[in-house]
Amino acid sequence: MAGTPGRFLAAVLLLVSSGLHRSSTCPDSCTCPRAPLLNCSSTGLSSAPRLLRDSVAELDLSHNLLDSVSLDQPHRNLRDLWLGDNRIARLSLCVERNRGRRRLRGSRTWRGRGCESWAPALQLLSVERNQLQQLPQGLDGSESLQVLQLSFNRISTLRPGELRHLRQLKELHLQHNLISSLHPQMFQDLVQLRVLDLSFNMLTSLHPLTHLSLRNIGADVRLGGNRWQCDCSMRSLRRRMAFDGSRGLQAWSLVCASPSVLSGRNLLQLEDDDLNCFRTENGPELHRDVTVYRGSEILLSCAPQGNSHKCTIT
Structure with a gap:
């Protein structure tokens, strides 16, 4: 029993040291x-x-009162970051003290949109249900990102090139935002993309090249709940989607919101003759399909738009 007090003291010290460590x-x-x-x-x-x-x-860090999140040094083991249900209006992944600074990594000089990322190994970033008005700054410094969850925010604009470095991205969730337009080449570099959710935004039309790039990637694209305007500008897109459907490829679901006569109808249920454009008071409709043969010359009549004229070939 002589050793009992010594063992007891050692146990107490161990507990205290564990508490200090924690x-x-x-x-x-x-x-x-x-x-x-x-x-x-x-x-x-x-x-x-x-x-x-x-x-x-x-x-x-989800379900808190955070207005912003910033760190002053890189955390190279950080893989998953949850920031949902806060009140973040702007998010930067840039290390504060190194913003705008050039650094040498290995054998190459790196400049991630003028900043060094504090989460360079990030694979999952979840910022849903916040107040973001644009994509997080410095995303291109997290080239291993696979899942980007930005649903239920106030994002209205996606700028070309913002996602081009995210070649490992597999899921992009942008549902329930305020996005009204998409650049035709916005997603063409996301070669690993498998899920793109753009449902419940403010989209009214979709460029055929956007459809082509996402179809070639093979992504599952979700577009429900937008304000699709089924007019003559959608003819080319409808034809491409119908062609894919005839080949057994999965067709996207675009349900018309306007004009009222087509509201609730799927774009693929329509014919070209159903997709009309408004006519000017003394002029033709503002869209016309033209067949062009290789080597031929064409003269297009352009629709007036304010003090200029607009000509579009799709």
Whole structure:
């Protein structure tokens, strides 16, 4: 029994040291149930923890009061980041102190839209149900990103080139935003894309080249709940979709919102003659299909648009 007090004291010291270790590595109000996970969800945070362990691979900051999230150094093991259900209006993945600075990585100089990413190994980024008005800044510094969840925000514009570096991206969720138009080449570089959800936005038309690039990639595209205007500008798209359907390829579902006579009808249920355009008071309709043979010359009559004229070939 002589050794009992010594063993008891050793046990007490071990417990105390374990408690000190936990408090020094796990931020207040957060929990660390397992080594790679830092769970700060639903803890009333108004700012993100500044000091993160290097071993953190999963960081959950969802259901808090965060206006923004910024870190001052790269966390190269961080793979999954959850920021949903906050009030973030603008998100930057740029390291604050190195913004605009050129750095040398290995054998190449890297400049990710003028910043170094604080999550260069990120694979999942979830920022749904916030107040974002544009895509997060510095996404091109996270080239391993596979899932980008931005649904239920206020994003209205997607700028060409914003996603071109995300060649590993498999899922892009943009449903329930305010997107009204898409650049024809917006998604052409996303060669691994399998799911693209654009449902419940403000889209009224879709360029045939957008359809072509996404069809070639083979993505599952979701477009329901938009404000599709089924007029003559949709003829080329309808033909391409009908051709794909005849070849057994999956056809997209575009349900017309206007004009009222076509409201509720699927674009593929219509014929070209159903897709009409408004006529000017003293002129022809603003769209005309033209067949052009290789080597031939054509003269197009263009529709007036304000003080200029607009000619479009699709």
